[in-house]
Amino acid sequence: MEQKLKKSRQRDAIMTFLLSRKDHPTADTIYENVKKEIPNISLGTVYRNLAQLTERGEILKLSFDGTSDRYDATTKPHYHFRCRNCGSVCDLDIEDDFSDMIEVASKKFDGFIEGHTTFFFGCCSHCINGL
Amino acid sequence: MEQKLKKSRQRDAIMTFLLSRKDHPTADTIYENVKKEIPNISLGTVYRNLAQLTERGEILKLSFDGTSDRYDATTKPHYHFRCRNCGSVCDLDIEDDFSDMIEVASKKFDGFIEGHTTFFFGCCSHCINGL
């Protein structure tokens, strides 16, 4: 089912760029940056490769309400925070994996709960200081 | 700041329809159904009214990754489940409000965390039985 990928300069550049950033850029930001190295790369190529990498579990796709999806090269499960003021996204350093939520949620539910998606929101320190 | 709304047949019909459903329909589903009563209502009107009602806290807007937003006439805080197989969404009967997550998340974070968005996913009982 899962066939091996042919190597591609485009995919490598996307992955390298993503690994260099901690702010979980959008497809468009990735596109704009990778373009510096591969000027005629297309946005479709960026999306296709991000989808491929996501499917293989090599990166994570983060969906926040309304806004563009963001991509994260750190695949170890962790939680995210999004600033309501500036829209920035960052990782949270949380030990707890909140896995008991699933048990609690499953109690009075007759389907099967696999997992949950959680993200935190508020105001980042940068915005608190700047305003 | 918050001025009173003029009454409108369209908004009333949208609210009435939403109150009649427990499956948190999308704007398009609402549109298709309200059209039975008001044949020339426009989709823009549905969106505008849903946005207005959401802003006033009379309904909730639910955003799941990728898919269309859904609307919920039950404003009391509660959690949602989305079936990965059929895409259906339903309420979960959970006592716990998981408010301690915010404290845990705030510990090593230097911004201000207001809240979190959480939804559960898995396979609904209907799909488990049907497959």
Next chain:
DNA sequence: TATATTTTTAGGAATGATTCCTACTATTAA
């Protein structure tokens, strides 16, 4: 009640993110 003011509407155009299409190119296999 008649009229002025303000909101709301229908209908459709515009937007933004993302996906899809196609002929061409790079990579791997034989």
Next chain:
DNA sequence: TTAATAGTAGGAATCATTCCTAAAAATATA
């Protein structure tokens, strides 16, 4: 060293949603 396959650029298409505008409805006012 050519055949087979996957990947690409570029742009069109899609989908959800928002925006625009002149006309209609609801409320306020005379």
